[in-house]
Amino acid sequence: xxxxxxxxxxxxxxxxxxxxxxxxxxxxxxxxxxxxxxxxxxxxxxxxxxxxxxxxxxxxxxxxxxxxxxxxxxxxxxxxxxxxxxxxxxxxxxxxxx
Numbered sequence: 001x002x003x004x005x006x007x008x009x010x011x012x013x014x015x016x017x018x019x020x021x022x023x024x025x026x027x028x029x030x031x032x033x034x035x036x037x038x039x040x041x042x043x044x045x046x047x048x049x050x051x052x053x054x055x056x057x058x059x060x061x062x063x064x065x066x067x068x069x070x071x072x073x074x075x076x077x078x079x080x081x082x083x084x085x086x087x088x089x090x091x092x093x094x095x096x097x098x
Contacts (some may be wrong), residue, residue: 061094
């Protein structure tokens with residue numbers, strides 16, 4: 001009888017502590033839920049770009065991708081540090097207009 005009583009008390013104390021557990025929250029103080037992880041839109045923030053500017057950026061990105069493919073082909077699949085710096089500069093220019 002005592003072993004059953006001990007087992008019941010142990011299981012109740014475990015359930016009580018499980019109910020008292022609160023998961024950590026995000027910065028806004030809201031617990032994440034399955035609905036909060038919905039598919040994000042293509043542009044998360046309004047960057048002020050017009051549709052024409054976005055098309056221009058896309059064309060520049062496609063041209064950069066072709067340029068990188070050509071550099072990789074020319075150097076047997078590797079990029080030199082100068083190539084990497086060039087790609088980084090072009091990428092920042094496309095993304096941020098720098």
